[in-house]
Amino acid sequence: MGIKGLHGLLKSIQKPCHLRKFSGETLGVDAYGWLHRGTVACAVDLVLDRPTTKHIDFVLNRVRMLIFFGVTPYLVFDGDNLPSKSGTESERQKKREESKALGLELYKKGRVAEAYQELQKAVDVTPYMARQLIEELKKMKVEYVVAPYEADAQLVFLERQGIINGIISEDSDMLVFGARRLLSKLDQHGDCIEINRADFAACKEVSLVGWTDADFRRMCILSGCDYLPNISKLGLKTAYRSIRKYKNVDKALRMLQLEGQYRVPADYLENFKQAELTFLYQRVFCPTAGKLVTLTPPETDVTLENLTFIGDDMDPDIATGVARGDLDPTTKQPISLKPPMTGKWVPSIGRRQTFGSSADLKSNKPISSFFTPKRVPLAELDPNSLTPSPSQQRLLERHANSSWEASPVSAQPNVIRSAPADRVSSPLLGGLERNSSAQATRASSTFSSVKRPRLCSETEEESLPTRPNCRSRFFTPTSQGSSPSGEKLARSKKQRKSTLGVFSDEAAEEIMSQLPDPSGRLENPQDGPRVGHEADAEPHIKDCKPPSPSDLTVRPEAQEVHKEEVRQKDVPRLADIDTDPKVFPQVLDCRVERQSSTLLSKFAFLPKGASSGQRSGLDQKKPQLENTTHARTVRPSPGILIRPRGSSPKRQRLTPLQRLGQSALSRSRSMCLPTTDTFGSSSSHDITGGMSLRSDIMNTVAHQGSEDLLIPNSDEDDPDHQSSDEKREPVRLDLKKFSFAA
DNA sequence: AATCGGTCGAAAT
DNA sequence: TCGACCGATT
Numbered sequence: 001m002g003i004k005g006l007h008g009l010l011k012s013i014q015k016p017c018h019l020r021k022f023s024g025e026t027l028g029v030d031a032y033g034w035l036h037r038g039t040v041a042c043a044v045d046l047v048l049d050r051p052t053t054k055h056i057d058f059v060l061n062r063v064r065m066l067i068f069f070g071v072t073p074y075l076v077f078d079g080d081n082l083p084s085k086s087g088t089e090s091e092r093q094k095k096r097e098e099s100k101a102l103g104l105e106l107y108k109k110g111r112v113a114e115a116y117q118e119l120q121k122a123v124d125v126t127p128y129m130a131r132q133l134i135e136e137l138k139k140m141k142v143e144y145v146v147a148p149y150e151a152d153a154q155l156v157f158l159e160r161q162g163i164i165n166g167i168i169s170e171d172s173d174m175l176v177f178g179a180r181r182l183l184s185k186l187d188q189h190g191d192c193i194e195i196n197r198a199d200f201a202a203c204k205e206v207s208l209v210g211w212t213d214a215d216f217r218r219m220c221i222l223s224g225c226d227y228l229p230n231i232s233k234l235g236l237k238t239a240y241r242s243i244r245k246y247k248n249v250d251k252a253l254r255m256l257q258l259e260g261q262y263r264v265p266a267d268y269l270e271n272f273k274q275a276e277l278t279f280l281y282q283r284v285f286c287p288t289a290g291k292l293v294t295l296t297p298p299e300t301d302v303t304l305e306n307l308t309f310i311g312d313d314m315d316p317d318i319a320t321g322v323a324r325g326d327l328d329p330t331t332k333q334p335i336s337l338k339p340p341m342t343g344k345w346v347p348s349i350g351r352r353q354t355f356g357s358s359a360d361l362k363s364n365k366p367i368s369s370f371f372t373p374k375r376v377p378l379a380e381l382d383p384n385s386l387t388p389s390p391s392q393q394r395l396l397e398r399h400a401n402s403s404w405e406a407s408p409v410s411a412q413p414n415v416i417r418s419a420p421a422d423r424v425s426s427p428l429l430g431g432l433e434r435n436s437s438a439q440a441t442r443a444s445s446t447f448s449s450v451k452r453p454r455l456c457s458e459t460e461e462e463s464l465p466t467r468p469n470c471r472s473r474f475f476t477p478t479s480q481g482s483s484p485s486g487e488k489l490a491r492s493k494k495q496r497k498s499t500l501g502v503f504s505d506e507a508a509e510e511i512m513s514q515l516p517d518p519s520g521r522l523e524n525p526q527d528g529p530r531v532g533h534e535a536d537a538e539p540h541i542k543d544c545k546p547p548s549p550s551d552l553t554v555r556p557e558a559q560e561v562h563k564e565e566v567r568q569k570d571v572p573r574l575a576d577i578d579t580d581p582k583v584f585p586q587v588l589d590c591r592v593e594r595q596s597s598t599l600l601s602k603f604a605f606l607p608k609g610a611s612s613g614q615r616s617g618l619d620q621k622k623p624q625l626e627n628t629t630h631a632r633t634v635r636p637s638p639g640i641l642i643r644p645r646g647s648s649p650k651r652q653r654l655t656p657l658q659r660l661g662q663s664a665l666s667r668s669r670s671m672c673l674p675t676t677d678t679f680g681s682s683s684s685h686d687i688t689g690g691m692s693l694r695s696d697i698m699n700t701v702a703h704q705g706s707e708d709l710l711i712p713n714s715d716e717d718d719p720d721h722q723s724s725d726e727k728r729e730p731v732r733l734d735l736k737k738f739s740f741a742a
Numbered sequence: 743a744a745t746c747g748g749t750c751g752a753a754a755t
Numbered sequence: 756t757c758g759a760c761c762g763a764t765t
Contacts, residue, residue: 235744
């Protein structure tokens, strides 16, 4: 997958950093990558069709982590296979089935561990899993899109449109597509590495100074990529040299062959061009236009019809259905929200109505009659679970006499306000809901509402308020004093930690000490030695260009406006439950319970950290953390979470807690300020100047590695940065680590 | 020096 | 499954 060895080639411009750096920005996520990681934890269950949501929860935890650090997640799912990759996929499918058979065999023999290993290979990430996850994302008001084809291209497209400010993915192909800012190796703490296109000129392994995107792309393709296997014995280094020398692939290939050693297949050049065109023009979904467009606007002399390998175009309605996750990206058929238990697939429209309609829920038929008791997976997975959790039971009782029919949405805001714990009664939400009218949305919304309590239940059970010690899940089990996992965390953070004292609560300390971390200020000046100019030496293959005005997509300067429009348009489908006020209280209750438990966990969590704290700044920070947590994690509100960049928070109707959260948010934002603004406006990319950095910058540099020296960024004038001094003290000690890293 | 093929540990609970 | 790493090969 991806380009072999590319990470190694770009080692020197990989900057260790933390999600906090991207606070206030929107990051695109390769959702299948996360889902796949999540399946590791429950591979056996998935293969055996046993009920599990661990893989979904894994992703949701990551999403929450992003939100916690002020990042707006935007999840992007893979869609259909490109025609050229269909062979690969069937091979994989075959391998998976073999692994499944072998794994099950081992399992029967009692060799569980081996079976486990084998079954991990058998897991496939399905559109259904994506759909499950999407339902949760809707509830959390997290933006997402299902790409018509590859998520890679979709992500890069979104980045170019300015809809996202960076891409979280492990796939180095992203850079070939033209990603500008790639975040990889994200761990559960928020640490990751950044590869920024603007830094390419600083690459030490090879000199990319003066390289265009086209040069880079061709080098990668030449060394072997998903669309074209490499010429044997020809790797990245050789590809680099020949592109550097000849710039032109045609000539490079001829010379490589002449020099002997390399045997270039007859059709290689043709395939090469195809591969390049796939990287350039693969079809993606434009959320603004509501239809498919090519990743790069086609040049006038490019006839898309001839490019079958970039993926077929599709009807805008279908494309939108796929993008929303309503339609299977491959079959284009509606994805049933019901688990595909027996292979008997019920058309999802009918199914949804069945589940969501009031008639059905009120029918005399006992709900359990819908299920075969023997089929445990069904019972477990179905949203209308026959055995409601305690909280569900209470809710059901409470609403035993109330109608399930939808009532006018205008009643909604009242419902929200009357809810005791729902402090974030977002005016934005209410307002937008009134606009929601799409029937399809309504149908799935109703379903979601019913489904929600069920899907909550696992989380609920794990974090019931009766267990005040449980913690937010993305904080990993660390706050239990000196637990093994605490040590594990400490180990992973050793670079930063080594000079700090030993705290009773590593995790809390971590969060506390880093909350106001100025690392966000170390933004990459996007200019400096320019690498990305598109000066294509080869006329026969067109290069990426910024979206042209003629394109249906948005131009950068119009983005804010368009983004707003997109939001407005999108909200109905995102605001699923909220379209049904009657169901809302139930859902709310469940959510509140879950969320208050999350909140409680934070409270349980924080004092420990605070008590172990040794710095006076800690007390200043604690309330902010709590409130930020509350506003962002506990009750994701569109007013906070899905605010278009640049627009101002709607303060006037925020609750005090929200306001605190907001102030914390804006605070962290101001500290991380030039993130977006620095884009292209920050001054020099002066390598030698790195050593003259102010000490406060050095703080950050210290634990970020030498590459950060390349990116001076001075923006520390946050007057109420309470703990900057306290903060500075311990971190500066880390300079040792820096010298180590350097 | 670069590439290739193999092994190993981490991923997740 | 992926990467990092090692040793063999050219």
